[in-house]
Amino acid sequence: MSEYPRFDFDQVDFITADTHFGHQRIIELADRPFGSVDEMNDEMTRRWNDIVGPDDVVLHLGDVALGPIEESMAMTRKLNGRRFLIPGNHDRVSSATQTKAAIERFRPLYEAAGWEILPEIVEGTRSGHRLLACHYPYWGDSQEVERHRAHRPRNDEELPLLHGHTHARDHGPGGLEFHVGVDAHGFAPIPFARIDEWITTIHPGLTRLNTAIRDAREIVTSYENVPWPEMDALYYTQGYNDLRAVLGELLDALDAPEPDSHHDEALPDGD
Incomplete structure (x- = not known):
């Protein structure tokens, strides 16, 4: 989170x-x-x-x-x-x-x-x-x-x-x-x-990947915190749609091209 x-x-x-x-x-x-x-x-x-x-x-x-x-x-x-x-x-x-x-x-x-x-x-x-x-x-x-x-x-x-x-x-x-x-x-x-x-020049895949992973974890956590009796069909449907959206973002991030070599050279060394 x-x-x-x-x-x-x-x-x-x-x-x-x-x-x-x-x-x-x-x-x-x-x-x-x-x-x-x-x-x-x-x-x-x-x-x-x-x-x-x-x-x-x-x-x-x-x-x-x-x-x-x-x-x-x-x-x-x-x-x-x-x-x-x-x-x-x-x-x-x-x-x-x-x-x-x-x-x-x-x-x-x-x-x-x-x-x-x-x-x-x-x-x-x-x-x-x-x-x-x-x-x-x-x-x-x-x-x-x-x-x-x-x-x-x-x-x-x-x-x-x-x-x-x-x-x-x-x-x-x-x-x-x-x-x-x-x-x-x-x-x-x-x-x-x-x-x-x-x-877009720094960690282009990583920033999108972190975002998608975090959003997926937040959605999963939100369902874990809901008592079972309160979960109905509409709630499951909304959850399914939410998960589809964030998993799509996750897959898009995984498919993102690797940074060019000059982007890697621009990463900080801890200064």
Whole structure:
């Protein structure tokens, strides 16, 4: 069964992280090309709304706003789209840095600005491929010490991970990770189509196989937990149809072509 809460990645049109609206010091800390925090706020808002439409869905992987938080969150109301937020360490709704009381206090402020707050790590599928999303990468930080280790995802299954946090400017994808922070992507959200292109290059058969196996196990487990007297013909019919669907996915995954040699060379060595 899935270790993390489920999220529907198929609905997402754009993804981003680490906007830091209202944060004066991030200009210096991340060497951003803005002369003032007002310029940064205005330019990132313009770039966001230039590509994101009112009906688009955006997944933000944390650190959305700092500074005077009431003012900073209020300005994010101008951002287009339905906006999901996975909290980062600088968000006032993050269990990595905030108390439960603080999260309860600030959550309405985020929601009033149009943010739908998700758990700190989510798992789901995109066109059948399993994905994780979290503010933090498996490894790495914007500082010398890897902070918030307990709030990072486990890498037991080697699943592709979408993340922010590092403020790296020289790359997006790297091995099993894709850094989506604005510092690496022109200070704007990126189309999820770029994630689609990337995910098909890593373990193309494995991600689909893991998804199919997990779904089959969840269906079998759901039947094992139902007392026999409550199971009727309609229930069996639904179960048969469900099993046919997941077994079809499993067979498709097993028939998937092996990755090309250059894909194997791109797999991480544990760095």
